[in-house]
Amino acid sequence: MKATPALLIAFTFLSALPSAGCGGNNSPPAESPEPASEESESEEDLSADEADLLAQIEESANIADAQAAAAAEGPSASSDGEREIIYRVSQDGLKVQIEGAEFFPEVEAVKVGGRWGVKLRVQAITNAERVLQTASSSPLAFGGFVRRGVKERITDKRDAGADISLVPGSTLEFKRTWPGPGEQGLAPGEELELHVGLWGYGAERGATKPVRKFLVVTMVATAAGATPKMQPPH
Numbered sequence: 001m002k003a004t005p006a007l008l009i010a011f012t013f014l015s016a017l018p019s020a021g022c023g024g025n026n027s028p029p030a031e032s033p034e035p036a037s038e039e040s041e042s043e044e045d046l047s048a049d050e051a052d053l054l055a056q057i058e059e060s061a062n063i064a065d066a067q068a069a070a071a072a073e074g075p076s077a078s079s080d081g082e083r084e085i086i087y088r089v090s091q092d093g094l095k096v097q098i099e100g101a102e103f104f105p106e107v108e109a110v111k112v113g114g115r116w117g118v119k120l121r122v123q124a125i126t127n128a129e130r131v132l133q134t135a136s137s138s139p140l141a142f143g144g145f146v147r148r149g150v151k152e153r154i155t156d157k158r159d160a161g162a163d164i165s166l167v168p169g170s171t172l173e174f175k176r177t178w179p180g181p182g183e184q185g186l187a188p189g190e191e192l193e194l195h196v197g198l199w200g201y202g203a204e205r206g207a208t209k210p211v212r213k214f215l216v217v218t219m220v221a222t223a224a225g226a227t228p229k230m231q232p233p234h
Helices: 038-060 066-070
Strands: 009-012 082-090 091-096 101-112 117-127 128-134 140-148 149-152 163-166 170-180 191-202 207-222 229-231
Touching: 009 038, 066 128, 082 207, 091 207, 091 229, 101 207, 101 229, 117 207, 140 170, 140 207, 163 170
Parallel strands: none
Antiparallel strands: 009 082, 082 091, 091 101, 101 117, 117 170, 128 163, 128 191, 140 149, 140 191, 191 207, 207 229
């Protein structure tokens, strides 16, 4: 792709569970007798959704036992350590850079079972050998929620899969559609917030780690149709 002036958004993510707050102030919030604001409730819901997706990925990747043993001894840093993810937003779309690889996601609205869903397609290139872990459907893991009067959570599970090699000089394409089997798409007036992760990514086989904050897709269905939007995680 041609380089385009872009807004650089850099995020360094910890694979430990996210905190309920957002922003750079590390001091504890002042107590207030007033009821929590709608914005605070939204942030708490978002943190819960991200925590759900992380739990699903890690449990399916067979590392829950190790985490449970560590939790029994008290809070500790995740063994995943730190992972830097860089997002570039430009007229050409969104580009995600993760430790030697670049991912170019695209999303479109599709009709599934008479309702609206989304198809996510990702192209990946790398300057060094890397490995992606997959489920039976895709390397992409889905979480988040749908609002249809009430908030309905989206859950996912890594039922099967294998490792896929990313080779320098070649492009790998993978895709996934929501809703999947047994799920229901959007009717007019309903909203989607899809939290997308990667089941596993790393430099070599046996050393992959989940990427729980890959990107977010939002969409509102109307009588006229639906248009999905992609953005970096909150």
